[in-house]
Amino acid sequence: MSKDFLLEIGLEEMPAKYITASVKQLQERVEKWLAENDLEYKTTEVYSSPRRLSVIVKDLAEKQADRVEESKGPAKKIAKDADGNWSKAAQGFARGQGVDPETLEFREINGVEYIYLEKEVKGAATIDLLPEMRQIITSMTFPVSMHWAAYDLKYIRPIKWLIALFGDQVIPFEITNVTTGNETRGHRFLGGSVTVANPAEYEEALLSQFVVADAAKRKAAIVSQIEEIEAVENWKIPVDEDLLEEVNNLVEYPTVLHATFDEAYLELPEEVLITTMKEHQRYFPVVDEAGKLRPYFITVRNGNHEHLETVAKGNEKVLRARLSDADFFYQEDLKITIDEAVAKLNNIVFHEKLGTLTEKMIRVKKVALIIAEQLHMTDAQKVKIARAADIYKFDLVTNLVGEFPELQGIMGEKYALLQGEDAEVATAIREHYMPTSADGELPQSDIGALLAVADKLETLTGFFCVNIVPTGSADPFSLRRSALGIMRIIQAKNWDIKLLSVLADTVEIERAEGLNTIPSEEVFEQVELFLQNRLRAILSDQQIRHDIIDAVVSAGSNVVPELIERAELLNKNRDAEWFRPTMEALARVVNISKKHQGGEVIIDPSLFENDSEQQLFDAVQKLKQDYPTLIIVDRLRAFAALRTAIDAYFENTLVMSDDEAVRNNRLALLFELASFIKEFAQIEEINVK
Structure with a gap:
């Protein structure tokens, strides 16, 4: 025998961006509990709205199996x-x-x-186990939480009501003086309380009180209504999925309507209009066939179709005020020259230990020109890089960016073009923020990418110089994102940058300004390790085996794309027939070569005692001659081709001869070969078992 089970947590309005993840967490915790208690069920269904997180367990067994x-x-x-x-x-x-x-x-x-x-x-009765749902509710975690009244519990929002219903039976427990029952609450303004006789009636009971409890159905209703307006008005309404998700979690009973704004505001940059509508008001913009904005917008009301004209006018009034402010800020910004804005940056502290934005920009310019030199950029490109580095933060003092921080860089590009700056310089101002997330869009222009790397590397090094480093999950200055961005940009551009050399120069630039609170050598080592860890993350995301990642990263490289290519190549060939014997042969060379005493490597062919020594020597000399010009894949092929000579060498040669001169000569040959192997990868770390 089985019954449905309903668990509903009724809350004050939750932040929209956390609702989807929270109800998924509730579902996962319930399913885990069911598995741990050996309770059979058919499936689970989740429901959510701004005021509730709910799960229904379908066909839940009435007792555990004996x-x-x-x-x-x-x-x-x-x-x-x-x-x-x-x-x-x-x-x-x-x-x-x-x-x-x-x-x-x-x-x-x-x-x-x-x-x-x-x-x-004998299996326990389910009804006797279900009070444990209390622990599931109280153990949930959230990105933001709060205390209320005098209760110890921290939760996303105060709990106002609870339903725990197994069939038609209420499962009794209490949280913060709220006792479970079978009564839920409908829409805050259109509905009221309603009794849920059993879980099967839950959706319909809420719908009768103007709540669409199924988030997927609510979202589908929004999309359907938008499409209906598109058809009637002959408009195009791009539906941003992130915005749709947020709006869906802001309403319980969605009604879509359209409204308008003064066409004169279309003179504002499109990004300003879109940001105002989407980010600040949660409106969907309307565009024409060419993708140009039209003076209309779509909004979603949390309610029914009554008084929609009044609702539309209210939204128009709010947007008009927003756009009026934006227009005022824009016009004021146009009165300021870029150089005047740059001068104001000297009054803005980047960080109390790292000086002003002006001082930061000076350091970034030095780093950028070092990178430009390594990339053999032209003098004309260097002039553009220098100009971009001189002004790239100027829009931070503009009125519009002050009001809409998410437009930083975007408005910098707009204003720069309006004031006659070179297009590549203007683009770099926008692109230097990229990527803005772990998998965010990368800068496309070379100058923008270079400025982004220089800015991020200087930021990273600067904070490490003053001993402000990420700890655990705490990373208030997004240094992990900066490091990952550096690696992703260099990889995407396939730049032959000697990154550790640039890092050393950057550390010296910081030291010259007296920013170091810890020794430069320590800063260099810490930042190098930090960058390596971000590189490991990139390689891991590419499903490259961890032992191969360790082998390649431990070998080190100044050139990031080359290092990534080595890891990809080894990972790609790991199952090839030749891979294991080749790696074993190379690892044997490396391990025995460690017995070499160091110093100058001198190999005397006159001390060879068999043909295999001469053959390996000849092969190593050819490798030594060809290696600098070989591409990565050909280097691996060259190592694979050496396997036969290496195997023959060890079969016919006792490396640790009693004759010291012969022994040292043999170790010198292996040491010379090992130097090439170790530059490619720490082969001995690769698992070939």
Whole structure:
């Protein structure tokens, strides 16, 4: 027998961006609990709105299945005395299991007989277990939480009501003086309280009180209504999925309507209009066939179709005020020259330990020009890089960016073009913020990408210089994102940047300004390790095996794309027939070469005692000659081609000869070969078992 089970947590309005993840967490916790308690069920369904997180367990068994438990007791020689009577140990075991000793049996395990008891355990009634839902509710975690009243519980929002209903039976428990029942609450303004007779009636009960509890149905209703307006008005309404998700979690009973704004505001940059509508008002913009904005917008009301004209006018009034402010800020910004704005940056502190934005920009300019030199950029490109570095933060002092921080860089590009700056310089101002997330869009222009790398590397190094580093999950200055961005940009551009060399120069630039609170060598090592860890994350995301990542990253490289290519190549060929014997041969060379005493490597062919020594020597000399010009894949092929010579060498040659001169000569040959292998990867770390 089975029944449906409903668990609803009624709350004050939750932040929209956390609702989807929270109801998923609730579902996962309930399913985990069901599995741990051996309770059979058909499926789980989740429901959510700004004021509720709910899960229904369909066809939940009314009791756990009966099961047989096996218990192992003492060995037979301990369980019975010489006369065959049960010992105190056996009697104690039986008493602990609640059975008569005469029911005990023996079972042989590895030649020794032990007491074994099979006992049937009746499954517990589900209704007796379900009060544990209280712990599921109170154990949930959220990105933001709060205390209320005098309760110790921290939660996303105060709990106002609870439903725990198994069939038509209420499961009793209490949280913060709120007791479970079978009554839910409808729309805050259009509905009221309603009794849920059983879980099957939950959706309909809420719908009668103007709540669409199924988030997927609510979202589908919004999209359907938008499409209907598109058809009637002959408009195009791009539906941003993130905005749709947020709006869907802001309403319980969605009604879509359209409104308008003054066409004169279309003179504002499109990004300003879109940001105002989407980010600040949660409106969907309307565009024409060419994708140009039209003076209309779509909004979603949390309510029914009554008084929609009044609602539209109210939204128009709010947007008009917003756009009026934006227009005022824009016009004021146009009165300021870029150089005037740049001058104001000297009054803005980037960080109390790292100086002003002006001082930061000076440091970034030096780093940018070092990178430009490494990339052999033209003098004309260097002029543009220098100009971009001189002004790239100027829009931070503009009125519009002050009001809409999300437009930083975007408005910088707009204003720069309006004031006659070079298009590549203007683009770099926008692109230097990229990527803005772990998988965000990368800068496309070379100058923008270079400025982004320089800015991020200087930021990273600066904070490490003053001993402000990420700890655990705390990373208030997004240094992990900066490091990951550096690696992703260099990889995407396939730039032959000697990154560690640039890092050393950057550390020196910071030191020259007296920013170091810890030794430069320590800063360099810490930032190098930090960058390596971000590189490991990139390689791991590409499903590259961890031992291969360790082997390649441990070998090090100044050139990021080359390092990534080596890891990808080794990972791609790991299952090839030749891979294992080649890696084993190379690892043997590296391991034995460690016995070399160091110093100058001198190999004397006159000391060779067999043909295999000469053949390996000739092969190593050819590798030494060809190696600098070989591409990565050909270097691996060259190593693979050496395997036969290496195997023959070890088969015919005793490296650790009693003759010191011969021994050192052989170690020198292996040491020279190992130097090329170790530059490619720490082969001995690769698991070929």
